[in-house]
Amino acid sequence: MTEQPRSLTTGQVASFCSVSLRTVINWINRGLLPAHKLPGRGDHRIQRRDLVGFMRDNQMPVPPELLDAGAPAPATALVVDDDAAMSRAIGRVLREAGFEVSVVHNGFAAGMALMRLQPRLMTLDLQMPGLSGFDVLSQMQAQGVGDTRVIVISGAGAESLSRARQAGAAAVFAKPFDDNALIDCAKKLVTNN
Numbered sequence: 001m002t003e004q005p006r007s008l009t010t011g012q013v014a015s016f017c018s019v020s021l022r023t024v025i026n027w028i029n030r031g032l033l034p035a036h037k038l039p040g041r042g043d044h045r046i047q048r049r050d051l052v053g054f055m056r057d058n059q060m061p062v063p064p065e066l067l068d069a070g071a072p073a074p075a076t077a078l079v080v081d082d083d084a085a086m087s088r089a090i091g092r093v094l095r096e097a098g099f100e101v102s103v104v105h106n107g108f109a110a111g112m113a114l115m116r117l118q119p120r121l122m123t124l125d126l127q128m129p130g131l132s133g134f135d136v137l138s139q140m141q142a143q144g145v146g147d148t149r150v151i152v153i154s155g156a157g158a159e160s161l162s163r164a165r166q167a168g169a170a171a172v173f174a175k176p177f178d179d180n181a182l183i184d185c186a187k188k189l190v191t192n193n
Contacts, residue, residue: 007045010035016051016063027054034092053095057103074100075190076119080110080136081153082128086175090123090153090182097183107131111139119148120190126154126164137167149189153177 008016010024013033017024027033028044033054035044048066055062077099081087084105091101099121104113108131114122126133133152140148152164152172161172171185 007047008051010044010046013046013051016066017055017060031088049095053091053101056100057091074098075121076100076102076117077121077123077186078110078113078117078119078148079103079123080105080107080113080128080133081123081125082106083125086125086153090177093179093182094121094123094186097186099186107133107136110136114140114148121149121151121186123151123153124169126152126156126160133164134167137164137169141168151182151185151189153182 010021010028014021014024024033025044028035028046033046034050035046037044052062052066054060055066075098077094079087079090079094079101081090081103082105087103087105091103094101102113102117102119104110105128107128110122110124111131113119124133124136131139133154137150140150149170150168152161152169153175154161154164154172155175156164158174161174164172170189173182173185
């Protein structure tokens with residue numbers, strides 16, 4: 001059996017997603033799908049792991065041929081942040097660390113996703129409309145969702161971050177966060193869990 005290539009052409013991505021080539025290029029140009037350009041040609045290449053993450057984030061079915069059959073299943077992570085750019089940034093960092101990432105943009109969706117996905121790790125913003133991050137932490141405590149380790153990533157002040165630790169967060173980061181520190185923390189939390 002031949003090894004699957006790590007990067008894909010825009011045409012291959014269009015085929016996997018059942019969309020036009022123009023749609024894939026638009027996703028890339030809008031920063032929704034990470035890609036790199038080949039020197040001198042201008043053609044884009046997309047990493048398989050980035051495409052799989054993009055498809056999962058957008059509730060698209062992932063074809064089995066995109067997944068590594070012999071590889072161990074990656075740890076799952078749920079990113080909860082109402083800021084789309086921030087959630088993409090956190091998701092990208094966690095994917096680079098080897099996590100399988102899903103993203104939701106509010107506290108209510110977080111509760112639903114927690115029950116459905118049962119992720120090993122969740123990053124959580126504190127300041128969201130509707131159910132805040134504190135509400136999510138409180139519901140997790142009440143419902144006994146103890147296997148999911150929570151990293152709070154928030155622009156709230158030091159007092160709120162300290163309160164989040166007391167409410168059950170395993171770690172807290174102020175925005176903007178350091179990519180390497182987040183990766184180290186996430187890996188330690190799922191390894192020690």
